[in-house]
Amino acid sequence: MFARDIFRLIFLSLMVPLLAFVLSAPATAQSKPKPSAKVLRQGQKIFKENCQVCHQADAIGKPGVAPSLTNPEFLAISSDKFLERTIRDGRADTSMMPFAHLGRSKVRAVVAFLRSHEKLRYRAKEVDAQPDARGDARFGKTWYMNICSTCHGSDGNGYESEGAGTAIGLPGFLDKVSDGYIRETVKVGRSNTRMLPFKGPTALAALTDREIDDIIVYLRQAAKK
Known part of the structure; x- marks a missing residue:
């Protein structure tokens, strides 16, 4: 019995500091100081x-x-x-x-x-952690040409094609963003801009998750050609 108590004390003396470190580390890592x-x-x-x-x-x-x-x-x-x-x-x-x-x-x-x-609320980490799009570029081209090209241009060049939207089809954009970023932008849109949401009751066009992924796959494939 005595030996068991000694073992328990040793175990606790080692684990308590370790547990305190583990619990405090995430808080330190997540707390980002505000800029001066x-x-x-x-x-x-x-x-x-x-x-x-x-x-x-x-x-x-x-x-x-x-x-x-x-x-x-x-x-x-x-x-x-x-x-x-x-x-x-x-x-x-x-x-x-x-x-x-x-x-x-x-x-x-x-x-x-x-x-x-x-x-x-800042959601970039969870948005960027979303899975890569799995869709059909053939369907994506159809959705893009019928819905997105009006503002973003048929080649995705945006303003350079005299469109009202940004150049979402160029490598300079696609190489910097995750599929989750594009997905959320299409779904939610941008308030007080011409980029309206494309999912939900107030959507300009009620695209399904699969159709949105089709568009993402199309954009990425087209940019490589």
């Missing part, structure tokens, strides 16, 4: 100097020129990595030039400024 007022001011200044000419004041966007970067639905599903890569690398074959010359800290300051406009 100085960083936000810097981000706003850099945005005005480099981005406002196309994206307008407070990044509300301009139809046919540049999308809104402070749209609630956009910020909710856009990861910092996605935003930073887009600013750094730009979008080839569009008017969105690369801003790698700003350097990492300034790019992150711009992202922090954009994030300060968040209104919806």
Whole structure:
């Protein structure tokens, strides 16, 4: 009996600190410190100097020129990595030039400024963790041409084809986003823009999950040709 009690004490003395570490680690990893007022001011200044000419004041966007970067639905599903890569690398074959010359800290300051406009729950991690689309590109082409091409162009070139929507068919976009990101954008849309939802009771066109995946597969295959 005595030996069993000794073993239990030793076991607890080892496990309690380990358990405390395990429980505290996720909280530390998940708690992202808010940027300082100085960083936000810097981000706003850099945005005005480099981005406002196309994206307008407070990044509300301009139809046919540049999308809104402070749209609630956009910020909710856009990861910092996605935003930073887009600013750094730009979008080839569009008017969105690369801003790698700003350097990492300034790019992150711009992202922090954009994030300060968040209104919806941040869901980028769970959205990007969604499974890859499994659909039929042949059907996807039909849905795309009949529904999406009006705004995004028959080749997915968006504004470059005088469309009202962004260039969702170009590698510069598709290489940076997950299938979950595209899926959620199609389903939910973007409030106060021409990008209406395509799923649910208020949808412009009631697309099924399979039909949305068909479109995603089509876009990815077409971009490789």
